[in-house]
Amino acid sequence: MEPVRNIVGRALPLARADVDTDQIIPSHWLKRLERTGYGPGLFEAWRKDPAFVLNDPRYRGATVLLAGANFGGGSSREHAVWALLDAGFRAVIAPRVADIFRNNALRNGFVPVEVDADTVASLVAAVRLDPATTITIDVEHATVQAPWPSGDIRPRRVLAHAAPRRSRRHRGHAAPRARYRRVRGEATGVAAARPIAVLR
């Protein structure tokens, strides 16, 4: 397997909590004997709703999934990771990723990133404002970066609110920290991802 050093791409603001692996790939897909071909089954039930975000053409080609807390809980089916990869996704960013899903992801070079809920909310806000927003996950240095759409106050306010609160809470700990700074007149958020495990 090729080492995954970084992921640069647009994101899908799924923004739901407790996305279990039965939703990611329903059980009837598990009757197959192969490792590939699960893409059409990804979020199969939710996709039947035309308003579901995966059906929104503005997010076509997204490679990073933005999800709420406890992503990938439930069944141990590795088919969930295979389905995400098959559909073009390379990483998920969520406040918490379930343990077995995380192990399965790492075995397939799919990157599970855990950051605090405020950072996920900021990323979701940015991507909803501008679906072309590019997110950069630097796996080697465990950071997530996204430029914030210029000319909009809202995400910056979210950032200004989030930064001091988190750094106070985690002072002196090796816990995740979110730093925010201005670069070239635009607000840029740099969130330190929690080191998840050794990628191999």
Next chain:
Amino acid sequence: MATLSEKVWERHVVRRAAGEPDLLYVDLHLVHEVTSPQAFEGLRLLKRRVRRPDLTLATMDHNVPTNDEPAEEISARQIDAMARNAREFGIRCYPTGDPNQGIVHVISPQLGLTQPGMTIVCGDSHTSTHGALGALAWGIGTSEIEHVLATQTIAQTKPGTMAVTVEGALPAECAAKDVILGIIARIGTAGGTGNVIEYRGAAIRALSMEGRLTICNMSIEAGARAGMVAPDQVTFAWLEGRPFAPKGAQWERALDDWRSLASDPGATYSREVAIDASVLRPYVTWGTNPAQSVTIDGVVPDPDALPDDTRESARRALRYQDLTPGTPMRDIRVDAVFIGSCSNARLEDLRAAADVVRGRRVRSGIRGLVVPGSMGVKADAEREGLDRIFRDAGFEWRDAGCSMCLGMNPDILRPGERCASTSNRNFEGRQGPGGRTHLVSPAVAAATAIAGHFASPSDLR
């Protein structure tokens, strides 16, 4: 000083290096037809063998029909692949039709294969079940299955420790299912993430092995890596005389060893939660994750009254479940009742349900399914005449399998149908696309089948 899970973990470390996961030895690898075909194919491609076929056991449970009908073609292919792979790699397999066949997490404890102090893995998240006997057992993915087949080891980051202590005595109508649903309601679906939960306290000690298996089974529903109960007299009495349990002098030596596994007094946990058993009641889930539950005396909650971070999930769940806030749980009617699964399909569970239905009839229009966890459980139940009680009441009495727990065999809900289920997951579509699941204990499931709406046994007259 170490906890139970730390002791078992440390006994199995093969290799440890800074910045890397530990490499652990695996004492028992359980295999079923659904998550293993790609792993065996991987072995074939690399011309590898199974390192310890003698520590590997296969069965068929997820995909199999539990009545006389043949499996659909795609499922039959997977069932055949399991039989073929077991033959080719020299693994013991209990196929459909074998008296030892059944749900993998039911047969292993029943045969005495699951023993205290073991590491056990299986390509199924409910492997946590085996922790009830003091084994460290957890679910793995298909790539990890291939690794274990090839090496009998697995690389894992060391989990944290968490104590859930349940003190006091359980009220009369409360079962093990209500204890674990109560725990999950309290700590949430991610409350155990990264940790092995050790269940402790008088209420846990007082439970039978079957009850402990139910509790450990649903550890994964709290997000935990595994769940465990320290081995004690209940454990030893369960194991003694079972086919794969140690015998004679080996039994005595095993007892000495197993007694040393309990957490040292003064060992510390990364997280501790205390629960008062006496305030527990029979639980019913209303939502689409196992933490979304109320007691049977309760009402469907109003999402606006719930904490911020659960409100949106609750709104979605109520839309999916077609429920209105304020509705008493007892007013909710069901279309189906499923008594089965690795969570609650052991003999004690079937006895509890049979006690409720004896001499009564399933409400007309309700489909009732009783699916023993193993063919062994089925035979035991039939010796006691439980099959007659269920059949006379109007339930279907099936062969062993996962059945209506997971919607990948012929037993599924139709879209919009509502089911009282003794299984462990109420996810959207879990029992079939559009199906609505409510998790309950076997006794509540049985009472609900009779009443036609959620009910506890004491509601029946």
